[in-house]
Amino acid sequence: MNTNKKAYIETFGCQMNERDSEIMGQMLATADYSPTRDIKQADVIVINTCSIREKAEQKVYSLLGRIRKLKEEKPSLIISVAGCVAQQEGERLQARMEHVDIVIGPQHIYKLPELVDKAAQRNKPQPAVDLSPGFTIPPYSPPSPAKSSLKREEIGAKPAYKKFVTIMQGCNNFCTYCVVPYTRGRETSRPPKDIVAEISDLAQQGAKEVTLLGQNVNSYGLVSDGSLQYIPFPELLKKVSTVDGVERIRFTTSHPKDLSPELIECFATVEKLCPHFHLPVQSGSNRILRKMNRKYTIEQYLERVEALRQARPDIALTTDIIVGFPGESDEDFQATMQLLDTVRYHGAFSFKYSDRPQAKAIAFDNKIDEQVKSERLKILQERQNDISLQRNREYEGSVQLVMTEGVSKNGDGQWSGRTMSNIIVNFDGPALFPGQEVQVRITEGLLHSLRGVIA
Numbered sequence: 167m168n169t170n171k172k173a174y175i176e177t178f179g180c181q182m183n184e185r186d187s188e189i190m191g192q193m194l195a196t197a198d199y200s201p202t203r204d205i206k207q208a209d210v211i212v213i214n215t216c217s218i219r220e221k222a223e224q225k226v227y228s229l230l231g232r233i234r235k236l237k238e239e240k241p242s243l244i245i246s247v248a249g250c251v252a253q254q255e256g257e258r259l260q261a262r263m264e265h266v267d268i269v270i271g272p273q274h275i276y277k278l279p280e281l282v283d284k285a286a287q288r289n290k291p292q293p294a295v296d297l298s299p300g301f302t303i304p305p306y307s308p309p310s311p312a313k314s315s316l317k318r319e320e321i322g323a324k325p326a327y328k329k330f331v332t333i334m335q336g337c338n339n340f341c342t343y344c345v346v347p348y349t350r351g352r353e354t355s356r357p358p359k360d361i362v363a364e365i366s367d368l369a370q371q372g373a374k375e376v377t378l379l380g381q382n383v384n385s386y387g388l389v390s391d392g393s394l395q396y397i398p399f400p401e402l403l404k405k406v407s408t409v410d411g412v413e414r415i416r417f418t419t420s421h422p423k424d425l426s427p428e429l430i431e432c433f434a435t436v437e438k439l440c441p442h443f444h445l446p447v448q449s450g451s452n453r454i455l456r457k458m459n460r461k462y463t464i465e466q467y468l469e470r471v472e473a474l475r476q477a478r479p480d481i482a483l484t485t486d487i488i489v490g491f492p493g494e495s496d497e498d499f500q501a502t503m504q505l506l507d508t509v510r511y512h513g514a515f516s517f518k519y520s521d522r523p524q525a526k527a528i529a530f531d532n533k534i535d536e537q538v539k540s541e542r543l544k545i546l547q548e549r550q551n552d553i554s555l556q557r558n559r560e561y562e563g564s565v566q567l568v569m570t571e572g573v574s575k576n577g578d579g580q581w582s583g584r585t586m587s588n589i590i591v592n593f594d595g596p597a598l599f600p601g602q603e604v605q606v607r608i609t610e611g612l613l614h615s616l617r618g619v620i621a
């Protein structure tokens with residue numbers, strides 16, 4: 167057994183991709199590839215890609231260009247491209263980047279060790295990108311300590327106290343700007359018993375916070391033929407909350423149309439469910455929401471926001487917004503600005519619209535001028551920054567239960583952690599360990615974080 171083989175994984179994009187990279191890292195570890203953060207040491211390189219934004223895709227191609235030299239110096243190096251760009255580009259990617267050995271879509275990550283094996287035997291190229299309508303996520307099997315002596319952290323996983331667990335993948339919604347239904351296929355859910363078994367194992371290994379992941383977690387329960395096979399998401403949340411050792415539960419991402427009264431009720435009744443909801447709105451204009459095929463009106467969205475705040479008054483809301491969608495008028499943009507003032511989100515991820523291959527909006531006319539998009543984005547981000555700062559100042563003087571993450575990145579010897587509402591707090595205090603919960607008195611609200619002292 168050659169134990170000197172090394173795997174380097176680079177991840178772009180969302181938390182789903184981060185979790186997929188963890189899974190690929192674990193599989194490569196059981197195939198005797200130990201992780202490295204030095205790309206020059208690698209025998210296998212996996213680039214896990216994202217095509218949601220044009221910029222992320224460009225970064226992938228530029229990284230692949232730089233890696234070409236490594237392959238010239240070490241011809242046995244195996245280069246694998248995974249994720250949405252791999253799915254979208256398929257064999258075209260290998261034609262454009264002939265030094266790439268493996269192109270693997272999100273449904274096929276479980277085949278990675280087998281494909282690496284074939285590539286090592288000089289069987290090239292290795293594409294695995296067909297999307298199966300009957301796709302199911304492989305059953306959960308607990309990691310075998312005999313097969314891998316590596317700790318999860320060593321293979322690039324999240325720290326032991328904080329874990330991400332995929333509960334479903336794919337999407338049935340076909341928003342007109344998005345490629346996910348074309349790159350990850352239709353929604354398919356994991357059986358609840360697998361999810362609970364995985365979370366119980368993680369809790370035994372020290373996990374205190376779990377985030378349930380999927381493209382549309384609140385329609386959890388569907389399988390790939392579109393039928394509801396498992397319990398609905400609120401029931402799953404209740405089951406997960408019974409796992410001993412888990413203290414905080416989060417989930418992402420959600421579609422507003424699937425936000426049910428039962429799920430809203432969970433924020434009042436499931437104690438471990440953290441009071442933070444990322445609820446992507448995308449636009450404040452009903453006309454644009456229709457063109458985006460979002461399947462809700464802004465009035466329905468606001469009703470749900472109100473209901474969430476009634477169920478859990480301290481809930482922090484965050485969102486995603488696209489500016490400059492084809493045909494977005496000044497009036498539409500003003501409706502989005504109005505929405506910011508109405509909801510007063512704790513934070514927002516905002517982006518300029520960009521055409522994505524395969525997405526329907528690529529064929530829409532009335533594309534918005536780049537400069538107009540940039541101006542709108544600037545105006546929107548400045549307003550949201552004001553609101554985020556005000557929101558964070560509202561915490562001043564309060565005492566928050568903070569889960570310690572580690573030493574603060576601000577370099578002044580403080581600790582860093584997160585409130586239940588998912589806001590970063592940097593605070594002074596005695597020696598702590600990651601995952602430890604402490605009461606922190608908030609002394610200052612800043613734009614992206616809070617400052618405090620142990621209460």
Ligand code: SF4
Binds near residue numbers: 341344345
């Ligand atoms: S809900 Fe819409 S934006 Fe979200 S993944 Fe599905 S198609 Fe994409």
